[in-house]
Amino acid sequence: MKRVVSVSLGTDQRDHRVTLSLLGQTVMVERRGVNGNLERAESLIQILDGSVDAIGLGGIDRYLVMAGKRYEIADARRLALAAQRTPVVDGSGLKDTWERWIVEDLTQSHVINPSMPVLMVSAMDRFGMAEAFYERGYQVVAGDLIFASRINYPILTREELIELGRKLLPEMVKLPFWQLYPTGAEQLEAVPENHYEEYFDAADIIAGDFHFIKRYMPLRLDNKIILTNTTTDADRAMLRSRGARDVVTTTPVIEGRSFGTNVVEALLVALSGLTQEHDGWTELVAKARRELFKLTAS
Amino acid sequence: MDLLAALETFAEQCNQNQRLRQMNRDWNRLVELWATDTDQRYWLKSEAGWITAGPGDAVDAELKISARNDVLHDIFSGIITPTEPYNAGDLLVKGRQDDMMRLDIITLLIWGE
Numbered sequence: 334m335k336r337v338v339s340v341s342l343g344t345d346q347r348d349h350r351v352t353l354s355l356l357g358q359t360v361m362v363e364r365r366g367v368n369g370n371l372e373r374a375e376s377l378i379q380i381l382d383g384s385v386d387a388i389g390l391g392g393i394d395r396y397l398v399m400a401g402k403r404y405e406i407a408d409a410r411r412l413a414l415a416a417q418r419t420p421v422v423d424g425s426g427l428k429d430t431w432e433r434w435i436v437e438d439l440t441q442s443h444v445i446n447p448s449m450p451v452l453m454v455s456a457m458d459r460f461g462m463a464e465a466f467y468e469r470g471y472q473v474v475a476g477d478l479i480f481a482s483r484i485n486y487p488i489l490t491r492e493e494l495i496e497l498g499r500k501l502l503p504e505m506v507k508l509p510f511w512q513l514y515p516t517g518a519e520q521l522e523a524v525p526e527n528h529y530e531e532y533f534d535a536a537d538i539i540a541g542d543f544h545f546i547k548r549y550m551p552l553r554l555d556n557k558i559i560l561t562n563t564t565t566d567a568d569r570a571m572l573r574s575r576g577a578r579d580v581v582t583t584t585p586v587i588e589g590r591s592f593g594t595n596v597v598e599a600l601l602v603a604l605s606g607l608t609q610e611h612d613g614w615t616e617l618v619a620k621a622r623r624e625l626f627k628l629t630a631s
Numbered sequence: 632m633d634l635l636a637a638l639e640t641f642a643e644q645c646n647q648n649q650r651l652r653q654m655n656r657d658w659n660r661l662v663e664l665w666a667t668d669t670d671q672r673y674w675l676k677s678e679a680g681w682i683t684a685g686p687g688d689a690v691d692a693e694l695k696i697s698a699r700n701d702v703l704h705d706i707f708s709g710i711i712t713p714t715e716p717y718n719a720g721d722l723l724v725k726g727r728q729d730d731m732m733r734l735d736i737i738t739l740l741i742w743g744e
Contacts (some may be wrong), residue, residue, distance in 0.1 A: 478654070482736060483729045486654040500743030501736060507714045508735075512728060 335360040337599045340377050340412070341391030342369055342510070343544075347565060351588050355624055356604045362596060364391065369511060371408060375415045382416040386603035389595030391563075393510055395423035397502055399460045400495045404502040408510040420602050424594030426609030427601075429461035430618050431594065435560065435583045436465035444579065445538055445558060447471045452536035454480045454545035456488070457498050462540060462560075462583075467491045474536065479529055480545040481513060487532065514544070527551070543568065550575070563593045585625040597621065634666060634704045638673055638684035641707040644741050645682040651737060652680035660730060663692035666700035694726035694734075709742030 334352070337360060341347075345366035352361045367373040381388055395409035413421040439445045447470040456463035456475035466473045475488035477497070488494045505513060530551040533539060539546055540560040547568070555576035562582060564572075566589040569580045582591035592600075601607070601621055607614055645651050655677050662675040674689035675682060696703070702721055705711045713735050716722035724731045 478736070482732050484654050484733055484736065485657055486650075497740075501739050504712045504714050504735070504739055504743070507718065509718075512732060 335603045336385045337362045337387050337389065337596065337603050338381050338385050339364045339389035339391045339593060339596045339599065340374050340381070341366045341593070342371070342374060343392040344368055347563075347590075349588070349590050351590070353587060355600060355621060358604050360386075360600060360604060362592070362600065364593075364596070366392075371412070371510070374412055378412055378415040378421065381419065383418040385419055387599035388416055388419050388421045389593065389599035390421060390423040391593050391595050393423070393514070394425060394458055395421075396425040397458055397460075397498075397506065398425060398429060399457060399498040399502065402499070402502075404506045406506045406510060406513075407508075420599075420608065422595060422598040422602055422608070424596075424598050426598045426614065427594045427618055428459055430615055431597075431622060432459050432462035432583050433465040434619075434622070435581070436462060436469065439560070439581065440469055444581070445560075449537035449558075450474070450535060451538040451540055452476060452532050454539070454541040454549070456494055456541065457502065459541060460494075460498075463494065464491070466540075471538075474532060476529070476532060476541075476545070479532065480549055485528065533557075562591065564591050565589065587625070592625075597625070634664075634671070634700055634707070635673060635684070635686055637704050637707045638664070638675060641741075642675065642682040642684040645737060648741065651740060655682070655733075655737075656680040658733065660694060661689050661692045662694045662696065662730075662734070663689035664703055665695070665697040666703055667697050668699045671700070692726075694724070694730045696722065696724050696731075696734075698722045706738065709738065712742075713738060 335358060341364055343366045345368055348364050348366050350363040352359060365377060367377060378388055390409055390412055393409045394406055395413055397404045409423060451466050451471050451473045453463055453473055454476045457477050463473060475494050477488060478484040478486045488497060527549055529549050533551050538558045538560060543561040543564055546561055553576050554572060556578045559572050559577050559580045562584060564582055572580050584592045584594060584597055601617055605617055607617055656679060658677050660677045664673040672688050673686050675684050698716060698721055702716050706713050713722060
């Protein structure tokens with residue numbers, strides 16, 4: 334049986350293991366959180382190297398891809414290079430396609446429509462999703478500066494998002510990752526003084542990274558549609574208890590957990606031997622998506 | 632290398648930048664800058680979106696930055712970014728991480744790409 338492990342900088346309270354069938358093969362998928370400890374993540378990857386079929390990097394992106402440019406986060410590069418034999422992926426091979434398709438699907442099925450204002454809590458880390466909204470005429474507020482840096486400045490256009498990404502990302506990716514993104518126990522904490530509720534209130538669709546959403550969301554989310562990534566049953570129950578109309582995860586929910594894009598990409602690499610650089614990758618991603626969402630439905 | 636002149640030019644560039652004024656409209660901070668090799672101190676003040684700079688102590692500064700005079704000069708002249716000396720341990724910062732990140736972002740928005 335193939336084995337895939339996602340090494341996550343997040344809390345170990347969300348660890349889980351599941352066995353599933355995909356693309357005609359059985360695979361065991363495991364998540365192992367290291368509570369924000371980069372050194373622990375590095376040694377775990379070294380231990381797993383050569384003994385599993387693919388490793389996912391969770392809670393950290395290796396690559397941020399914006400408007401044709403790819404920026405590599407220094408700490409993630411260090412983690413990826415800790416493995417010499419087993420491929421290490423961060424989910425960026427899926428985000429650009431999969432998260433675009435979600436916006437298309439939801440729009441086509443009339444779950445959402447361009448008259449609904451969107452808050453993307455962070456768009457530089459999922460530019461594919463942001464572009465899908467822009468291309469369909471949605472009014473998007475990108476909250477990268479607000480939620481990652483606590484600078485109360487909403488980014489209101491695609492052009493400004495790209496301009497800011499071009500100016501900031503080349504340097505930001507060199508910073509220690511903990512300065513850029515909540516890791517470990519910080520992921521479980523809500524921000525005590527939250528001055529940014531107005532952005533949630535003004536939006537009908539709240540999209541993007543769940544840890545940013547969770548840290549900054551107001552007590553009420555009445556009638557809002559949440560479009561996010563990895564969540565647990567408890568997370569989705571909490572969003573509904575605050576009034577959210579719908580919670581859509583960009584990756585399928587299997588056994589109560591939505592997988593991170595890094596997990597799905599690691600699954601595909603392990604099962605097919607292909608990576609995003611290979612021909613046929615996009616078709617493989619589409620096929621796996623159909624199968625995984627069928628699993629969700631069944 | 633005149634650090635004070637560099638700081639005053641930096642403040643002027645921030646003030647001429649409408650986007651930075653908007654970003655800093657609710658960022659009221661006093662920043663102390665200590666050039667460790669010359670033992671000279673300077674300050675930067677952000678108030679309602681406007682930045683001022685001057686020589687001397689900054690009593691009750693919320694953010695304290697120390698480095699050699701040339702490092703501070705080069706950061707506030709856009710010759711280097713704060714990230715490089717920070718990661719190398721040549722730039723020490725005491726204060727809230729958010730404030731340091733903001734200064735980083737300000738310099739990148741003035742001089743980035």
